Amino acid sequence: MSVLEAIDLYRFYHVGDEEVRALRGVSLRIEPGELVAVVGASGSGKSTLLACLAGLDEPDGGYVSVAGQRLTRRSEEERAELRARHVGVLLQSDNLFEHLSTLENVQFATLLAHQSPAGAADWLQRLGLGERLYARPSQLSGGELARAGLAAALAAQPTLLLADEPTAEVDAETEALVLGEMESFCARGGAALISTHSPELARRAGRVLHIRDGRFAHA
Template sequence: MRSRGSKRLADEPAGSTGTRDILVATDVKKIYKTGAESVEALRDLDLTIEAGEFLAVMGPSGSGKTTLLNCLSGLDDIDSGTVVVEGKDIHRMSDAKRSHDRAEHMGFIFQSFNLIPVFTSAENVELPLLLAGAKPAEARRRAEETLERVGLGHRKKHRPNELSGGEQQRVTIARALAGGPSIVWADEPTGNLDTETAGSIMDLLQELNNEGLTLVLVTHDPAIGSTAGKLIRMRDGAIESATDRPEE
């Protein structure tokens, strides 16, 4: 991860680290307008995310954490700058193309789970695959494989109201992973969970990252932030600091 305000690894020879940049954001600005008032939610922000990174984003409420996630993933528009994901400037795409690319390259994990109540675990995981054009049999196979991967193969026929909070979050993780994304965005994924359950979810995310998953996680919890390989702190729409976790 490289960002304005941290040591500029960009000065190193190209390819010297053997890493691949998945996302490069340059001079990103986001302004929210309410009547005559304007709030600069992101201020000329630079950030590079490399393949296989586990990046945590922290900062006080209103610092721009969730806005950063939404703008880098293309869920929200930006006012200026560029966000290049897998070599494509996502904010120069049409809404339809950006939505298609997001479904192809990204997964999302939300604090509130966002599961469809009348669907089983497997059906919730299948749905985005079907919307992306997968055949029903292939969607079912991938959903069941991914639920097994997150430890919920035995709960694939259960609906959300039959699952614990931790199990529901594992379904959302499976849903995020089933499409084989390049990067997964997690916005306060443990915010609705007790400490023990949150720990088990973070263990799973850490394990997935160790297997090569690129993960960007927004959190208020310093204990969660400390598990990431890299940590950025935001304040007033800008990156205040960027640090690597010391090697163990």
């Protein structure tokens, strides 16, 4: 069974009298163990695609299923429950709650997924944040925020990881650390779809999808 299935996704936005076609018939499947990169220019539809796949945005056409369960056309409460149990989401910003420490954010993510929070500190240690356990999000750099968000996503033991530019604000050494954790996640049977501009991430992905003007295109 595919971890992720998206069939014929369309998403339109209206700005005044203008219609923006953010997604135009996008379809994909991701199997267990796959690390898939989505690459494309800014405005090509990468972030909209990830939002629809995560159930954070509702497509205007088509559907999304995760772990064999339909995510599209459900109530927000149902989508949130499916997301908590099956999908680790790392957006470009706003992944952490400001009133919680870094450690508490990771623990909270595990509790939402009905997992034990006992290993939360270990995940932060693995991602180089062992000395930032009690820092608030506002005290973290952009790269630290991304790694803390990734720790929260992976600690919840999802079936699927969706990440939007997870290495955009990190140096080469930290990027290698982040990529190593993603590869380990997939080696354990998870599946990951990563939106990126990073040549290194695209090189290490098992499959690269090129998106242009809201559609997948040949490289």
